Amino acid sequence: MAINPKKHEMPVQSAEERARNFGEVALGYTPEIAVAEAQRCLNCKNRPCVDGCPVNINIPDFISRVKTGDFEGAYDTISLSSSLPAVCGRVCPQETQCESKCTLGIKFEPVGIGRIERFVADWHNANFKGEIALPESNGHRVAVVGSGPSGLTCAGDLAKKGYKVTVFEALHTAGGVLVYGIPEFRLPKDIVSKEVETLKKYGVEIKTNVVIGKTLTVDELFEDGFEAVFVGSGAGLPRFMSIKGESLKGVYSANEFLTRANLMKAYKKDSQTPVMHAENVAVVGGGNVAMDAARTALRLGAKNVYIVYRRSMTELPARREEVEHAEEEGVKFEILRNPVEILGYNNPENPRDQKNGFVRGIKLIKCGLGEPDERGRRKPVEIEGSEYELDVECVIMSIGTSPNPLIKSTTAGLDVNGRGGIIVEESTGATSKQGVFAGGDAVTGAATVILAMGAGKTAAKAIDEYLLKN
Ligand SMILES: Cc1cc2nc3c(=O)[nH]c(=O)nc-3n(C[C@H](O)[C@H](O)[C@H](O)COP(=O)(O)OP(=O)(O)OC[C@H]3O[C@@H](n4cnc5c(N)ncnc54)[C@H](O)[C@@H]3O)c2cc1C
Structure with a gap:
């Protein structure tokens, strides 16, 4: 049978329709499309895709099960390595991981591994009726700080081994960036809550509204009888540029803007949380x-949304699919531009003018590209005298985040690096403080869901070995 050179298209909401609603953009494969896509897999002997997956899912095995219609068997295979397949099938950068290694990809488009993974997880969530087998308790207690993908994975793996795990989460809902950052139109929140509910069935206790470092310290967790602590507190501290105008009303960090829109549902009429519905952003x-902030601003009703980026489209770090979706929806790209100042209203004749103190625009300078930096990316070089102004009422800063220093500053003996990341032993996640392990963005700085999950898995294994030894 001739191989289809292209991946089967993912059914999506039309760009026009979706740019004004928060429903999921990608609608998922049907069983027929999933089987047809699985049939493109060559089932090659050396299985390079498995090495491309940070948690080494047995991809050829789960795909061969999909080929025969054994979707639950495929789910079981994925579950051996990944605890969040419905999430990873949606947000993993497969194009730079498993799919980039696919043998079929040498000649044609690679197998749509992520799309098949998503199908399998959704099929399981819709159809699985069996009971989960609960492990026997081993009597040991472990505390997990943070309920993002690293914390949830670590908690799940330990609970399945019989540990009594308590997750402490600062926010009122569990899920980390999966609930407060990644928007509903890319990752529906009921998928995350289903994963959290499954963990609870395994006996994991989740305590929300507890800020470790304020409500309780790591040392107090040990005093309370926990024998090990996993810190998966993420990298939620936003960075700003230190340019004039950043304290004007209408300037948000992307994290704040997305938290208001996603977690607090500020787009709904009955939401208690305000967010700016600006026309120009x-x-x-x-x-x-x-990309998530820009597409959220569109859905909140903006007419013009500009991405301001200092390098060219080639260097844009976002996933290609997200950039294409943003372009289709009408996001405009001000490429090779750097902000110099955020401009505010200031009416000297009327100090009571309601607009005073609000954003009225942003001053940008044009850039060219110079020599490559240490990471091989060409450096932006500002072009003198090329400044111009763009009329906007809202500016969202999305230039990166760092780990919050709270846990470090309240935990004696916990070493961090110059960027605030907790220093760990790579193979175990063990920190400089006995009994404390860490992983995910709290260690690496902002990274990916699958890497955070992988770190949670590594630490769970190491905590198990540590507690059995002690
Ligand atoms: C908007 C956005 C879009 C993204 N899109 C993608 C994508 O498409 N694909 C991808 O792979 N990755 C994406 N990422 C990155 C990915 O989400 C993160 O790398 C991942 O969530 C990190 O997981 P984590 O468990 O380390 O931390 P987090 O998910 O950040 O979770 C940490 C949790 O710890 C809690 N916490 C922090 N401090 C404390 C404390 N002192 N006490 C108690 N709890 C605390 C926080 O409230 C949070 O819930 C995105 C990130 C953002 C912000």
């Missing part, structure tokens, strides 16, 4: 977070 940055 500039988003500074070019990563996935910037």
Whole structure:
């Protein structure tokens, strides 16, 4: 049978329709499309896709099960390595991981591994009726700080081994960036809550509204009887550019803007949380977070949304699919531009003018590209005298985040690096403080869901070995 050179298209909401609603953009494969896409897999002997997956899912095995219609068997295979397949099938950068290694990809488009993974997870969630087998308790207690993908994975793996795990989460809902950052139109929140509910069935206790470092310290967790602590507190501290005008009303960090829109549902009429519904919005940055903020601003009713990025489209770090979706929806790209100042209203004749103190625009300078930096990316070089102004009422800064220093500053003996990341032993996640392990963005700085999950898995294994030894 001749191989289809292209991946089966993902059914999506039309760009016009979706740009004004928060429903999921990608609608998922049907069983027929999933089987047809699985049939493109060559089932090659050396299985390079498995090495491309940070948690080494047995991809050829789950795909061969999909070929025969054994969707639950495929789910079981994925579950051996990944605890969040419905999430990863939606947000993993497969194009730079498993799919980039696919043998079929040498000649044609690679197998749509992520799309098949998503199908399998959704099929399981819709159809699985069996009971989960609960492990026998081993009597040991472990505390997990943070309920993002690293914390949830670590908690799940330990609970399945019989540990009594308590997750402490600062926010009122569990899920980390999966609930407060990544928007509903890319990752519906009921998928995350289903994963959290499954963990609870395994006996994991989740305590929300507890800020470790304020409500309780790590040392107090040990005093309370926990024998090990996993810190998966993420990298939620936003960075700003230190340019004039950043304290004007109408300037948000992407994290604040997205938290208001996603977690607090500020787009709903009955939401208690306000968010600016501006007509003209500039988003500074070019990563996935910037694309999410820009597309959220559109859905909140903006007429013009600009991505301001200082390099060219080639260097844009966001996933290609997200950039294409943003372009289709009408996001405009101010490429090779750097912000110099955020401009505010200031009416000297009327100090009571209601607009005073609000954003009225952003001043940008044009850039060219110079020599490559240490990471091989060509450096932006500002072109003198090329400044111009863009009329916007809202500016969203999306230029990166760092780990919050709270846990470090309240935990004696916990070493961090110059960027605030907790220093760990790579193979175990063990920190400089005995019994404390860490992983995910809290260690690496802002990274990916699958890497955070992988770190949670590594630490769970190491905590198990540590507690059995002690
Ligand atoms: C908008 C956005 C879009 C993204 N898109 C993608 C994508 O498409 N694909 C991808 O792979 N990755 C994406 N990422 C990155 C990815 O989401 C993160 O790398 C991942 O969530 C990190 O997981 P984590 O468990 O380390 O931390 P987080 O998900 O950040 O979770 C940490 C949790 O710890 C809690 N916490 C922090 N401090 C404390 C404390 N002191 N006490 C108690 N709890 C605390 C926080 O409230 C949070 O819930 C995106 C990130 C953002 C912000």
